[in-house]
Amino acid sequence: MWKKEDSKPQNVSENSETPASSGSDPTQTNSPANPVALPVSSRAAACISQGIRIIGEVTGSEDLFVDGVVEGKLSLTTNSRLTVGPNGSVKADLSAREIIVRGKVEGKITGRDKVELWSTGQVTGEVHTDRLAIEDGALLRGRVEAGKQPAKAAEPKAVAAAASGSSTEASSLSSGTAAD
DSSP states (O other): OOOHHHHSOTTSOGGGGHHHHSTTOHHHHTOTTOTTOOOOOTTOOEEEOTTOEEEEEEEESSOEEEOSEEEEEEEEOTTOEEEEOTTOEEEEEEEEEEEEESSEEEEEEEEEEEEEEOTTOEEEEEEEEEEEEEOTTOEEEEEEEESSOHHHHHHHHHHHHHHHHHHHHHHHHHHHHHHO
């Protein structure tokens, strides 16, 4: 075993180590133990870049940017955003809170909150979402279901019908009372 003191030449001054231990060394600023590390955004997306091809199921709980090829199933949970980049080609069922399509997608898209098709986006398949935004030039072929779920809309109608039914009974009682 060697010690740091043993590896130093005897006639080298202590100042020669200063540049190696200073914060200006780029290898040390990226070190996780160093508190001066580069800031990482809480919205930083994982990336499947242009040269990557994935066949199978991709799941996760953070934002994802796909600029490569994905075939199979792509599912993101919680508050995740899925972006298919301009070079991205996806033949899969997609599920995320928010989905942005700038490339090609073939399959079923389920955006819990929002789906955006940019001008370079091409979608062939089904789209299910609460909100849908389509830019000029985007291509969409298939079935679209946009807006709030019908089950949620049926409940207020049932409540309104029950309320109006009870008010009809009350008015008929009062009219019967007036006739007496």
